Amino acid sequence: MFEIRNLTKRYGKLVANDNISLQVGDGQIAVLLGPNGAGKSTLIKCIAGLLRFEGEITVDGQPNKSLEAKRKLGYIPELPAVYDLLTVWEHLEFIARAYRLENWQPDAEQLLARFELLEKRDALAKELSKGMRQKLSICCALLPRPRALIFDEPLVGLDPHAIKELKKVFLELREAGCAVLISTHMLDSVEDYWDVAHIMVHGRFAATKVNGDGQRGLEELFFEITENAPKGQQGGADAETEESR
Amino acid sequence: MNALIYLTLTRIKNSVRSFFRSPARIVLTVIMGALFATVLLGGAGPAEGARDIAELGAGILALYLLMFFSCAKSGLNNGASFFSMADVQLLFPAPLNPHRVLVYGLVRQLGVTFMVSLFVIYQYGWLHNVYGVGFGGLIGILLGYMLTVFCGQLAAMGIYAWSSGSERRKRVLRTLLYLMTLAVVAGSLYRVPFAQNKLAEAVAGANAEWTNLLPVVGWLRSFALGALCGNAAQMLWGLGLTAAFIALFALLVARLDADFYEDVLVAAETTQSAITAQKEGRAAESAPVRVRVGKTGLRGGKGASAFYFKHRVESRRSRVFLMDMVSLLFLAISCAVAWFTRDSGILPAFLFSLYMMIFGSFTGRWVRELTYPYVYLLPEKPFRKLLMLCAETIVKSAVESVLSMALIGWIVGAPLPLILCCAFTRWCFGLHFIACNVLTDRLFGRLPRAFQVIFFFLMLVLAAAPGAVAAVFAGIFAGLGVGICTAGLWMLAVSALILLLCRNILDNAELNN
Structure with missing residues (x-):
């Protein structure tokens, strides 16, 4: 559903993403793992169209900055993107109006119920806790029913119920044929549902592992790569699969 | 070395270092310096047809009053931001004398206030041309402004310390603050509507003898006017009373409320969240503390x-x-x-x-x-x-x-x-x-x-x-x-x-x- 070809992102002399190629198919959950500063959030922001880059990113065959691609893409940022002076319900109304959605109210109510925000529907976002703001941010991204979703550290700050619910949402999105990319450094949080994992080190893919392939678990592979990688090691755009390692 | 002195000196040293490592800040300082030199040279000639300095005295009183009022009023909400969150987290739990920590906060705040007051020096050109203000007079106005803001913040801290736990006290102080400010304005201007020359009457009202006795704003206006006219006694009068005010309020905050840490916490957190928002690229929402939600719903809009x-x-x-x-x-x-x-x-x-x-x-x-x-x-x-x-x-x-x-x-x-x-x-x-x-x-x-x-x-x-x-x-x-x-x-x-x-x-x- 979305594809990245030879993506390079530089900040001055610093190469944050170095010749990255990646594909996430329909009904697939890909996870992006890596230590702090590996370049995960930069890659996510490039896909969301927030940053300039060299290379090519397409969503359903369309360039990611085209209107067609934007209609199909959902983005959940690392920091909750909510407006302090709007109520919870008004956030969803704003998204519905901005995306020209019809009959969105039942979906909105269902989302708020799932994330235990119904009681807060008339509360201002400035009155919400950090976790609630994150849940609202997730609801806003899910309301337009995007076909491709990118999550940047979505579980940070959520309570156990919200984590459980969000994991269910991931699985439902996969069932519905959506392409999902999740960036995280919480390995145990993705154990249950990932299809393919990309481990990033120093702006490049150090390894790509398909769920069920190989003997080693994700955590074992992750630590082997990240703890043995000398500073400045380039994992290689030709990322090794676990078999090749 | 005392931890607080070490912290102060290290902060100064590191800010100087970071200044020289930042070409943008150096260029900006050069530009600001050049602008100041232009302002200074532009106003270097003899001031012809200078207007009555009493007008300037009235303007200074109005400016100081506005600044003191708005700074002190913030004490009714969240105190004064003398401390950063790093101070709150590292200094407050440390085994340091709270009074020394307070003095450290005051000194730090004085430095911050000085930096934000520097805009006054860019007014030299027109002040010189219109009122014949010299460089010494300008520094007097600048110091007066700086001390007014500082005293306003100190008053805010005192107000917060005394009223934070009681809505009734807050109401009393709010009423007092507004009434006192209104009384000063009304006392200065009450004759204006009946006067032939309204501007002259307003200026005369704002320069009446009693206005020099007004705490902080009147004293510091005297100090600034003393600097403008080269009257050392007038300067000493204003400065001495202001120093006494600072000492008294610092003592009050320290003695009446030995546990002032809680009182600065809200302001420190507010400041920190604004700084964090700026670093994360989010602009802080300038919303009132208590927002009335009113009618809900956007009531329109499709697409953009x-x-x-x-x-x-x-x-x-x-x-x-x-x-x-x-x-x-x-x-x-x-x-x-x-x-x-x-x-x-x-x-x-x-x-x-x-x-x-x-x-x-x-x-x-x-x-x-x-x-x-x-x-x-x-x-x-x-x-x-x-x-x-x-x-x-x-x-x-x-x-x-x-x-x-x-x-x-x-x-x-x-x-x-x-x-x-x-x-x-x-x-x-x-x-x-x-x-x-x-x-x-x-x-x-x-x-x-x-x-x-x-x-x-x-x-x-x-x-x-x-x-x-x-x-x-x-x-x-x-x-x-x-x-x-x-x-x-x-x-x-x-x-x-x-x-x-x-x-x-x-x-x-x-x-x-």
Whole structure:
């Protein structure tokens, strides 16, 4: 559903993403793992169209900055993107109006119920806790029913119920044929549902592992790569699969 | 070495180091220095036809009173921000004497206040030319301003310490603060409505002997005037009483409320969240502490126009209706100028009203919107999105223009067609501000804020200059109304062109930061 070809992102002399190629198919959950500063959030922001880059990113065959691609893409940022002076319900109304959605109210109510925000529907976002703001941010991204979703550290700050619910949402999105990319450094949080994992080190893919392939678990592979990688090691755009390692 | 002295010295040392490692800050300092030198040299000549220094004394009292009142009032909400969150987390739990920690906070705050007071020195040119102020006098005004702000913050801390736990005490203090300020204003100006020469009466009222006895503001005005006239005794009187005030309040805060840590925590957290928001690229929402939700729902908007309706809801909850407080204040000042210059027709007041717009805010909510992902993700045409982001500010500018020019026109007795021409051009000037803001963000969004301000004014002048020249010629040959409209039409065309050319500012977040 979305594809990245030879993506390079530089900040001055610093190469944050170095010749990255990646594909996430329909009904697939890909996870992006890596230590702090590996370049995960930069890659996510490039896909969301927030940053300039060299290379090519397409969503359903369309360039990611085209209107067609934007209609199909959902983005959940690392920091909750909510407006302090709007109520919870008004956030969803704003998204519905901005995306020209019809009959969105039942979906909105269902989302708020799932994330235990119904009681807060008339509360201002400035009155919400950090976790609630994150849940609202997730609801806003899910309301337009995007076909491709990118999550940047979505579980940070959520309570156990919200984590459980969000994991269910991931699985439902996969069932519905959506392409999902999740960036995280919480390995145990993705154990249950990932299809393919990309481990990033120093702006490049150090390894790509398909769920069920190989003997080693994700955590074992992750630590082997990240703890043995000398500073400045380039994992290689030709990322090794676990078999090749 | 004492931990607090070590911390103070290390902070100073590191800020000096980081200054020399930042070329942008060095360049900015050179530019600011050059500007100051220009101001200094520009005002170096003999001041001819200097106005009565009593007017300046009245102005200084008004400025100090405004600053002291607004600083002290913040104590009713969240105290004073003498400490950073790092201080709160590292110093407060440490085995250090709280009184020494308080002194450390006061010294640190004095440094911060000094830096933000430096804008006063850029007023040297006109102060010298109009009132014959020398460099020593300028430093006196600067020190007076700095100490006023500092004492206001100290008073805020005292007010917060005494009233934070009791709504009744807060009410009492709020009432007292307002009543005292009103009493000072009324006591100075009560004769003005009955006087022949209202300006002279207002100045005389503000310079009455009793105003020198007013705590902090009166004392420091005496100090500043002493510096202006070379009267050392007057300076010592003002400074001595202010020093006593500082010592007394510091002692009160330390003695009456030995556990002042809690009292500065709210302010420290508020400041920290604003700093964090800025670092994370989010603009802090300038909302009142208690927001009245009122009616819910956006009540309109499809696609990009949803932003406009959202902004209306946000403005209503920020208690900004058609005009904010700053705009209302500027309107009042413009009306006062119109009244004083009514014999010269509408032009001086109209030009003054344009000048006042420089100090207003034309950034609006669209700048804040750039820090959220929605505007980039929304599948709508970028130009439409940009227009809708600016729509609320455009409407606000139109309302302000009609209202202010109608009032000014009524005061000076201008004909209706001329008032309409002025209102139209003032609105176009507002659009010009918005467009130049967008252009600055588009071209120089990555630069430090001070640079952006310099480039903003540079572009503002450059883009408006041809229109101003054309307006002068049109005014000479076809009349005042046509001249004013010519300037407006030019700025309307230039603004539309700038917005059209900058529409890709919403292409990605990096094009503006």
